[in-house]
Amino acid sequence: MDELDSAIVRELQRDARQSNRDIARKVGVAPSTCLERTRLLRERGVIRGYHADIAPSALNRGVQALVSVQVRPLSRTVIDAFKAFAAGLPEVTAVFVMAGSDDFVIHVSAQDNDRLHAFLVDRLSQRKEIVDFRTSIIFQHLAKHDPAPLPGA
Amino acid sequence: MDELDSAIVRELQRDARQSNRDIARKVGVAPSTCLERTRLLRERGVIRGYHADIAPSALNRGVQALVSVQVRPLSRTVIDAFKAFAAGLPEVTAVFVMAGSDDFVIHVSAQDNDRLHAFLVDRLSQRKEIVDFRTSIIFQHLAKHDPAPLPGA
DNA sequence: GGTGAAAGAACTAGAGG
DNA sequence: CCTCTAGTTCTTTCACC
Numbered sequence: 001m002d003e004l005d006s007a008i009v010r011e012l013q014r015d016a017r018q019s020n021r022d023i024a025r026k027v028g029v030a031p032s033t034c035l036e037r038t039r040l041l042r043e044r045g046v047i048r049g050y051h052a053d054i055a056p057s058a059l060n061r062g063v064q065a066l067v068s069v070q071v072r073p074l075s076r077t078v079i080d081a082f083k084a085f086a087a088g089l090p091e092v093t094a095v096f097v098m099a100g101s102d103d104f105v106i107h108v109s110a111q112d113n114d115r116l117h118a119f120l121v122d123r124l125s126q127r128k129e130i131v132d133f134r135t136s137i138i139f140q141h142l143a144k145h146d147p148a149p150l151p152g153a
Numbered sequence: 154m155d156e157l158d159s160a161i162v163r164e165l166q167r168d169a170r171q172s173n174r175d176i177a178r179k180v181g182v183a184p185s186t187c188l189e190r191t192r193l194l195r196e197r198g199v200i201r202g203y204h205a206d207i208a209p210s211a212l213n214r215g216v217q218a219l220v221s222v223q224v225r226p227l228s229r230t231v232i233d234a235f236k237a238f239a240a241g242l243p244e245v246t247a248v249f250v251m252a253g254s255d256d257f258v259i260h261v262s263a264q265d266n267d268r269l270h271a272f273l274v275d276r277l278s279q280r281k282e283i284v285d286f287r288t289s290i291i292f293q294h295l296a297k298h299d300p301a302p303l304p305g306a
Numbered sequence: 307g308g309t310g311a312a313a314g315a316a317c318t319a320g321a322g323g
Numbered sequence: 324c325c326t327c328t329a330g331t332t333c334t335t336t337c338a339c340c
Binding site: 009083090137139147 | 154162170201203205208211215240243244249250251262265291294296297298300301302
């Protein structure tokens with residue numbers, strides 16, 4: 001991860017669909033060099049993928065919430081099973097495995113409040129390992145899609 | 154948003170860097186049709202952007218946390234000011250404006266626990282409008298980069 | 307590592323059904 | 324919405340530095 005790699009990564013974070021040629025020009029190297037660097041970044045796992053960011057409402061996901069979940073017993077088996085279960089639900093868009101008083105935070109979205117409620121009551125609370133969960137509605141979600149590298153560890 | 158639009162969106166969620174030609178083939182239309190659909194989706198704001206997904210450790214962000222924040226007074230001025238402040242911090246990768254007992258949840262990342270702690274103590278707690286905050290470390294973060302459209306509202 | 311050139315492929319716009 | 328076409332641009336490889 002030298003300066004060149006970082007510059008390429010920054011460009012791909014900003015706009016993953018711009019041409020290799022454009023990126024090469026912006027970072028000041030030949031297109032072939034840029035292409036090879038990008039290929040290596042992908043191979044090394046630095047670049048994990050390229051994804052379109054879609055407006056939630058276009059996916060009928062106008063209502064979003066964060067749900068804090070406690071499960072018991074707190075064994076690997078239970079944790080892995082719940083994680084897989086949650087990740088498999090279509091309403092769930094992200095799963096955080098946490099330290100602290102909550103074991104999981106899951107990011108869910110639904111068409112409206114009714115369907116969100118139905119999801120929580122009918123799907124989530126079905127699970128026997130859940131001993132408690134609290135739901136907080138998200139009014140706004142600002143995501144930074146191009147986080148900068150922090151100064152060296 | 155007909156079936157064709159959804160299919161194109163799905164492909165771009167899965168891999169935003171595949172060629173228009175490939176997408177056209179997969180969804181079963183001519184490249185020119187696919188290109189025009191994609192252009193319109195972008196114009197209508199359905200597609201908000203294309204971003205590379207980067208491994209956090211490559212950005213020196215090996216430690217992540219969710220921080221629940223309460224601010225007072227809960228006025229628009231204070232909310233907007235804190236939101237802008239938080240979004241501007243390099244350690245912050247997402248800001249959720251919440252309903253419920255927490256006013257904000259911010260997703261932060263740092264090089265290590267020490268720097269995370271320093272960030273919380275030196276940067277965050279500086280703000281006078283914060284009356285309380287609680288930090289939970291993230292052990293794992295599974296993000297679904299291709300959420301499916303939910304059945305019509 | 308990086309470069310430059312060249313062949314093949316893809317993009318994009320436009321005319322027409 | 325599709326096809327076809329044509330001009331332009333991009334990707335990708337490879338011999339060379």
